[in-house]
Amino acid sequence: MAKILMITGDFTEDYETMVxxxxLLACGHEVDAVCPGKKAGDxxxxxxxxxxxxxxxxxxPGHNFALNADFDAVDAAGYDALVVPGGRAPEYLRMNQEVLAKVRHFFEAKKPVAAICHGAQLLAxxxxxxxxxxxxxxxxxHEVTASGGSFADIPVTEAVTDGNLVTAPAWPAHPAWLRQFMALL
Incomplete structure (x- = not known):
């Protein structure tokens, strides 16, 4: 089973975080959910x-989602894969250089990455x-294309895999998005 890092933050999209x-836990994977400036239990x-x-x-308003690991203590090298939920969190997380370095690690190491909705802001x-x-x-x-990517304009229920990257427009794509991500794990 895989050890997966989830980088999230305040006002992350509820379904795109909790589901x-x-x-992934139900399928036997280990998932550490972290947020800059917060610790396990926050x-x-x-x-x-x-x-x-x-x-x-x-x-x-959604729920309070409990983090289970400390952002400052995680070493991306110790993880097999990354999940980036959408919502408003990626908008400000993308200004954090430590977050960006962790995201880059997964691409440089060619590890599986799943991003959904506004998670693309962090990737860009x-x-x-x-x-x-x-x-x-x-x-x-625009952010996808401005950063040199090709935007996949697909139905909201679909997902697309490009190498180690699995992306989707929003939470209605969970079945396709998670199925494609788990195939990479």
């Missing part, structure tokens, strides 16, 4: 994004999308 965390607030016919997603900021196909929430398409 993969629990599903929580991050989640936000529930929904698609209700508006011009963009709606946002509602880390400079790991050049020449890669990446799906994301459509509002992130």
């Amino acid at each position: 993969p965390f629990q599903a 929580t991050v607030k989640t936000a529930i994004h929904d698609f209700e016919g508006d011009q963009t997603y709606s946002e509602k 900021a880390a400079g790991v999308l050049e020449g890669r196909t990446c799906s994301a929430y459509p509002a992130c398409a």
Whole structure:
């Protein structure tokens, strides 16, 4: 079974954090959920994004998601794979150089990476999308292409794999996204 690092933060998307965390644990993988500036036992607030016919997603308060590892103590080299949930967290996590270094490690070592929705913002900021196909929430398409990637405009229920990278537009893609990610594990 794989040892997986999940990098998340306050106002991460609820389903895109809790569902993969629990599903990967249920399949026997070890998952360490971390956030810069927080330790095991601390929580991050989640936000529930929904698609209700508006011009963009709606946002509602979610849950408090308990972290189970200390960000400062994790060494990316000790992990087999990375998960990057979406939501608003990637928007500010991409300004943290330690986060970007951890993300780059997984690409340099060619380890499996799963990113969903706004998680592509973190990948773009880390400079790991050049020449890669990446799906994301459509509002992130410009960031994908501006960083040298090719945006995969796929249905919200689908996912795309490009080498060691599995991406999807949003949480309705969980079955396809997690299935493709677990195939790489």
